[in-house]
Amino acid sequence: MNLQLVLEQVLNGAQLGVTLFLMAAGLTLVFGIMNLVNLAHGSFYMAGAYLAVTFYRWSGSLVLGVLLALPATLLVGVVIEVVALRTLYERDHLDQVLATFGLILFFNELIAIIWGRVGLFINLPGWLSGSIDLGATFSYPLYRLVIIVAGIVVAGALWYMVTRTRLGMLVRAGATNRTMVAALGVNIRLLYTLVFGLGAALAGLAGALAAPIYAVQPGMGDPVLIQAFVVIAIGGIGSIRGALVGALIVGMVDTLGRAFLKPALATLISAPAAQSAGPALASMLIYLLMAVVLALRPEGLFPARGH
Amino acid sequence: MRKIILAIVAGALAGALAAPPAVAAEKLKIGFITTLSGPAGIIGKHMKDSVELALEHLHGKVGGLDTEVIFGDDQFRPDVGLQVADKMVKDDKVQFVSGIIWSNIMLAVAPSVTEQGVFMIGTNAGPHELAGSQCNRMFFTTSWQNDQTPEAMGEFMQKRGINDVYLMAPNYAAGKDMLAGFKRTFKGRIVDEVYTKLGQQDYQAEISQLRAKNPKAVFVFYPGAMGINFIRQYDQAGLHGKIPLYSVFTVDQTTLPALGDNAVGLWSAGYWSSELDNAANRRYVSDFRKKYGYTPSFYGAEAYDGIMLIDSAVRAVKGNLADKEGMIRAMEKASYASTRGHYTYNVNHFPIENFYLLRAEKGPHGLVMRVESTIFKNHKDAYYQECKMK
Numbered sequence: 001m002n003l004q005l006v007l008e009q010v011l012n013g014a015q016l017g018v019t020l021f022l023m024a025a026g027l028t029l030v031f032g033i034m035n036l037v038n039l040a041h042g043s044f045y046m047a048g049a050y051l052a053v054t055f056y057r058w059s060g061s062l063v064l065g066v067l068l069a070l071p072a073t074l075l076v077g078v079v080i081e082v083v084a085l086r087t088l089y090e091r092d093h094l095d096q097v098l099a100t101f102g103l104i105l106f107f108n109e110l111i112a113i114i115w116g117r118v119g120l121f122i123n124l125p126g127w128l129s130g131s132i133d134l135g136a137t138f139s140y141p142l143y144r145l146v147i148i149v150a151g152i153v154v155a156g157a158l159w160y161m162v163t164r165t166r167l168g169m170l171v172r173a174g175a176t177n178r179t180m181v182a183a184l185g186v187n188i189r190l191l192y193t194l195v196f197g198l199g200a201a202l203a204g205l206a207g208a209l210a211a212p213i214y215a216v217q218p219g220m221g222d223p224v225l226i227q228a229f230v231v232i233a234i235g236g237i238g239s240i241r242g243a244l245v246g247a248l249i250v251g252m253v254d255t256l257g258r259a260f261l262k263p264a265l266a267t268l269i270s271a272p273a274a275q276s277a278g279p280a281l282a283s284m285l286i287y288l289l290m291a292v293v294l295a296l297r298p299e300g301l302f303p304a305r306g307h
Numbered sequence: 308m309r310k311i312i313l314a315i316v317a318g319a320l321a322g323a324l325a326a327p328p329a330v331a332a333e334k335l336k337i338g339f340i341t342t343l344s345g346p347a348g349i350i351g352k353h354m355k356d357s358v359e360l361a362l363e364h365l366h367g368k369v370g371g372l373d374t375e376v377i378f379g380d381d382q383f384r385p386d387v388g389l390q391v392a393d394k395m396v397k398d399d400k401v402q403f404v405s406g407i408i409w410s411n412i413m414l415a416v417a418p419s420v421t422e423q424g425v426f427m428i429g430t431n432a433g434p435h436e437l438a439g440s441q442c443n444r445m446f447f448t449t450s451w452q453n454d455q456t457p458e459a460m461g462e463f464m465q466k467r468g469i470n471d472v473y474l475m476a477p478n479y480a481a482g483k484d485m486l487a488g489f490k491r492t493f494k495g496r497i498v499d500e501v502y503t504k505l506g507q508q509d510y511q512a513e514i515s516q517l518r519a520k521n522p523k524a525v526f527v528f529y530p531g532a533m534g535i536n537f538i539r540q541y542d543q544a545g546l547h548g549k550i551p552l553y554s555v556f557t558v559d560q561t562t563l564p565a566l567g568d569n570a571v572g573l574w575s576a577g578y579w580s581s582e583l584d585n586a587a588n589r590r591y592v593s594d595f596r597k598k599y600g601y602t603p604s605f606y607g608a609e610a611y612d613g614i615m616l617i618d619s620a621v622r623a624v625k626g627n628l629a630d631k632e633g634m635i636r637a638m639e640k641a642s643y644a645s646t647r648g649h650y651t652y653n654v655n656h657f658p659i660e661n662f663y664l665l666r667a668e669k670g671p672h673g674l675v676m677r678v679e680s681t682i683f684k685n686h687k688d689a690y691y692q693e694c695k696m697k
Contacts, residue, residue, distance in 0.1 A: 008515045016509065108344060117349040118601075119535050119565035124543070131545045141543045144511065213543060214508050215535035215565055219345035223508060255512045258503070279478045279502040 004138050009259045010252070015144050017251025018151025022206035023228035024235065024243040025158060026199020032238020033174040034089060034192050037096045040080070040103035041203055041228065042221025048073045048204025049211040049220060050111060053120050062125050062212065069208040070201050077200020081193050089192070108218045119217035128212075147209050154205065155244055162240050171195060175238040227254075230286050234293045236300025245301060250286050257285040335372040335621060335628065337614070338395030340388060340406040340416065343380035346506070346532040349561050350408050350606050351380070354430065356599050357607035360591070361614035363598075369614060370621020372628075377401065383506070385415035392416045396425050402628050403428055405613045408530075408606065410434040410453060410481035411505075421445035426634070430613040431606055433657065434480045435487075439690030442655040445631075447638050449612040449645070450605075451578055452657045452688035453481050454488030456555045459576040459662035459682040460526065461493030464553060470495040473522035473550075475513065477533060478502035485528040485555065491689060498522040510537050514544045522550060530556045535565045542569050558667050560604035563674040570667045570674060578660050579605045579647045580676045587644035602672050608646040619643040651685075655694035659685050 027041050051072045056065030084103065088096050123129070124143055131139035162168035170191055173181045182188040207221065214220060227250060235246025262278030269277070293301065339358055341351040355378060368374055377399055381388035388407065395401045396419075404420045405428040407413045413432035420427040421443045429437075429448035437443070438452040464472065474489065474497060476482035486500060498520050501513055517525065525546075529537045534557035541547060547569065558566065558573045560581065581592045581602050591611055595603045603611075616638055623637030624630040639652050650660040662683040665676040 002519070005515065005519045008519075009512060012511045012515060015511070105344075112348065117352050119346075119349065119532060119562075121535070121539070121565040121567055123567070129543065139545065141511075141545070143543065213536075213540060215346070215532045215539075217346050217532060217565075218348060220508070220532075222345070223506060258512045259516050262501075275500065275502075279504070283478070283504045 004135065005259075008138070008140060009256055011140055011144070011148070012259075013252035013255035014248065015148050015151075015251070016255055017248040018148055018155070019206050019210065019224070020227055020231050020251055021151060021155060021244050021247035022202045022209075023224055024231040024247050025240055026196075026202045027225075027228050028232040028235065028237055028239060028243045029171065029175070029195050030199050031232065033171060033178065033195055035178070036085060036089060037093050037100065038085070038199075039097060039100040039225065040107065041199070042225030043104055043107035044073050044077060044200040044203035045207035045210075045221035045224055046107065046111060046218070047076050047200075048207030049214075049216045050115055050120070050207075051204070052208035052211045053122050053216055054115075056122055056211075062122070062128065065122075066205070066208040069204055073204025073207075074197045074201035076204075078193055078197040080200070081196040085196070086189075086192075104222065112218045117218060119215035121216065122212055124212050143212060150205075150209060154202070158202075158240055167194070227286065230290050232300070233290050234300060236303040239300070239302040242300055242302035249289070253289055254282075254286050257282040261285070333372065333626075335369050335374045335403075335617075336399060336401040337369065337374065337376045337403045337405055337617065338379060338392065338399060338401040339376055339610075340379040340381050340391055340395075340404065340412075341610075342383050342408055343378070345383055347383050347408065350531055350604075353561055353604045353607040354406060354408070354610040357591075357595065357603060357611040358614055360595055360598060361611045361618075364590075364594070365614070365618055369618045370626060372621060372626050379406075381407070381409075381412050383409065383412075385409075385412045388412040389415045389419060392420055396420060396423050402426065403617055405617070406430050406610065407432050409479075410484065411479050413437065414480060417443070417446055424631070426617075426631075428613045428617060430609040432481065433484075433688075435484050435688075435690050438655050438657050438688050439693035442691075442694035442696050444635055444656075444696055447616065447652070447656045448658070449616055450609045450658070451660070452690060453484030454491065454690075455683075455686055455688050456576050456578065456662060457485045457488035457526075457528065458492045458689075459664070459686070460553055460555050460574075461489040461491065463574075463576065463664055463682050464524065464526070465493050465495065468495075469524045469551075471498050471523040472496070473498045473517055473520060473525045474500045474527070475517075475525070475537075476502060476528040477505040477507070479505045481530075482528060488689075489526060493526075505533075507533060508536050510540050511544070514540060514546070517550075518544065518546065524551045524553060527552065527554045528556055529554065531561065534558065534562045538562075538566055538569055538573075559606075559676065560602050561606065563667065563676075564601075566667075567674075571669065573667045575665045575667070575676060576662055576682060577605055577665050577676065578658075578662055579608045580663065580665055580678050582670075582675055582678050583647065583663075585646075585648040588646040588648070591646045596672065602675060612643075612645050612647070615643045615645070616641070653687055653691045654696060655688070655691040656696075657688050657691065659687050662686055 052065045052069035055068040128143050132142045133139050231246040235242025261282045265274035341354045343351040379391035403426045408431045410432040417427045427446045431450050433452040553574050558575045620634040620637045624633040650658045664679040668677050
């Protein structure tokens with residue numbers, strides 16, 4: 001195990017981390033502010049990927065495809081909020097889970113009807129493909145670095161919005177005490193719609209960025225959603241900072257676990273035992289981590305104040 | 308009041324128990340289970356389309372009987388698959404359960420179905436348990452035992468004198484069978500053996516590890532969406548062309564459209580290809596393309612063969628579905644026009660068949676798997692001697 005390999009895996013972990021952050025940011029705001037458990041959040045990830053592919057094929061530019069997919073998923077999110085989810089805010093979580101689970105099935109089938117079940121693919125444009133040299137013998141896929149940078153930029157923009165703008169103030173206030181915000185005359189309904197649309201757009205961005213590296217197909221958002229829930233449970237519900245820290249922790253733990261757990265175990269126990277225990281344990285790691293965090297800090301690492 | 312209701316319920320139950328068994332069926336019912344939703348739904352679509360084509364070729368009458376095929380979606384989960392199969396057997400009273408892509412689902416479903424005296428005609432998954440210690444008279448498969456195809460690939464790589472191979476597969480029943488099969492025929496050095504999560508999307512961490520070990524060749528088993536993701540990320544990491552990639556069940560007609568030119572030239576092994584030249588296959592492939600507008604995969608060919616195998620069984624007993632022994636004897640002969648050409652059944656009801664070296668290339672109908680050579684002739688699986696069927 002050399003330093004360069006560790007560095008490469010840390011980059012891989014950061015890339016998974018920022019993807020999870022884009023997913024978790026919307027999820028945690030919607031859960032924290034609107035008290036809505038939205039299982040269909042993964043569908044926005046999928047929608048973002050499909051829309052990016054479609055716009056890319058139409059315009060011939062990946063950048064344009066991703067940029068157009070953003071407002072498009074925002075629109076999808078707003079429509080879903082207005083049409084389907086508004087009536088659910090007052091219902092209990094079980095009803096919300098049931099309804100949004102239904103939305104997952106609806107979206108997966110809708111996508112299959114529109115685009116077909118065969119996975120779509122797009123190739124990276126020449127200037128984004130290939131690897132970049134980060135040292136004499138160390139190269140890393142350029143596009144993965146782009147994802148990391150894009151994620152950091154979005155995290156910065158979100159931080160600015162949440163801490164420095166009026167909308168951000170309302171979002172923070174809403175996460176802390178919804179009733180009071182409504183009592184002060186803020187149009188909470190509009191705020192909800194905006195936050196939901198923003199969350200959908202962030203998930204859509206994650207999906208759009210993932211489109212050139214993963215198979216774009218029905219149901220592609222479901223595994224990411226599960227990890228995003230782990231992130232917000234670790235980070236604390238309603239907290240953007242928690243989502244960022246949680247996402248990076250989960251990204252690192254998952255990636256480093258997959259890479260180094262088996263060789264590490266092999267030094268402790270026999271190789272065949274490590275062979276079977278390593279992969280099993282690696283895929284459990286983030287859930288174990290979540291269990292530990294929940295046992296020590298049930299509110300998560302950075303709970304939104306006021307809950 | 309309560310007692311009255313109780314009495315009525317008890318009466319109804321007793322009535323149900325005493326009712327004579329359903330009149331020996333004039334109608335044949337087949338329950339076909341596959342994955343129809345989610346990322347693996349594309350495989351299910353190939354199978355379902357093929358079953359429907361088989362029904363069309365038989366004019367809607369499998370074995371000369373009026374036929375109803377009930378499709379079930381296992382959602383890529385063993386528990387759901389078992390539920391669906393149970394419903395088919397108990398409520399729909401099917402005489403045959405068929406289909407099933409995934410070995411972990413097959414291991415849940417097959418024992419339950421055969422235990423209830425219903426035929427299980429597998430059309431893809433071939434976990435070693437069902438070929439060996441858990442073999443069953445009521446179970447047949449139109450595919451292969453999992454180990455066989457990677458055995459063919461291992462044999463090919465062994466003969467080519469390739470050394471220092473890096474192995475990867477998803478961590479589930481079939482993944483382990485595949486690597487076990489590969490190691491049975493490949494005797495060269497193996498650099499490492501890596502299992503990933505079933506359904507994993509991102510392989511960058513594993514690819515970084517792989518590159519650090521600098522192997523001479525890579526052998527993988529990544530069916531469905533896993534294969535698309537792995538191969539594209541392998542390309543993006545700049546390994547395409549640097550470290551040769553060999554695979555089984557990874558490059559096929561379900562993944563080729565998404566892989567595109569990335570796949571051209573990749574080696575694979577298999578018992579079937581759309582390019583295999585025999586009368587039944589030519590008819591199947593050309594009618595399939597005509598009807599659905601795309602090229603079928605081996606998943607489809609197996610499903611088509613499954614219906615044809617059932618057809619041969621029911622015909623042999625002249626539609627007397629109560630004659631299960633007669634149908635077993637008929638199926639053991641494999642006397643139908645299979646899309647792979649003629650084959651025979653081993654004592655464990657797994658095929659003894661040829662395995663070919665395949666290579667992805669562009670043809671008039673887009674990317675196809677060209678048959679390069681025959682690796683194994685009439686190849687038997689490694690577990691049939693453990694099968695104590697009779």
